[in-house]
Amino acid sequence: MTTATIAPTAGARPLTDMLTMLRRNLLRAVRYPALTSFTIVIPVLLLLLFVFVFGGAIGAGVTPGVAPGAEGRAAYLDYITPAILLFAVVGAAQSVAITAAMDAHSGIMARFKTMAISPGSVLGGPVLGTVVQGLVAVAVVLVLAVALGFRTGAGVLDWVALVGLVALVTFATTWLCVAMGLAAPSVETASNTPxxxxxxxFLSSGLVPVETMPAAVGWFAEHQPFxxxxxxxxxxxxxxxxxxxTTLLAIxxxxxxxxxxxxxxxALYRRERH
Structure with missing residues (x-):
């Protein structure tokens, strides 16, 4: 596509531009399957590792009256699944740091700035695309957890609230990772800070109860965002x-x-404009 083809005549159209950038982000996810699969493979491996290797012993510790072994694994599966969902969210957010750095260092972002494209869409499109990818990754992990024996008592409203919260967490962490990607000195280092x-x-109540941790670690786990x-x-x-x-604190x-x-x-995007 040449510059003349999309040269600005009537100014940027924020909604159209946002949808265009969203589509670009989703197409990139398809064209770079290794980067996309990272958001699913890692939480899946973590779920299998913690349940089948550590679950038999740890499950008996986190749930009173549960015997080590198969009963412990089942109990730990129920306990750890929410944390693994968050690993899927964080993995999706990390991937956008790399793509943001790719855009910044390849010169494509500089070209976008010369066109009649809404500045918010250049950053917002990838964020929305990552939210979609994060929800897909969470769905895959949940399906696997159910296949392993996880059972939920959630009703319709609970599921609606869960999807909303997961989308909000993905949205928030993705914006932070976009900034980390833009601040990275190179594409190769873009995944380090996230x-x-x-x-x-790991340092939360996701894997073990906070009460079982040393005082200093427990204090941090109790007061950190996750x-x-x-x-x-x-x-x-x-x-x-x-x-x-707790819900208000999470939000x-x-x-x-x-x-x-x-x-x-x-701020990083505007700095690059001058």
Missing amino acids: MLLTALP TPIIETIRSLLAGTTPDGS GWCVVIAAVGYAWSR
């Missing part, structure tokens, strides 16, 4: 009413992360 997000589910998110997801999957303060963290990521991304 790796910090991968550590947070713990209230995981606890809310756990309640929704179980079909029980989530604790109101609040998502809003803060999204705001920081968005502001940082726009």
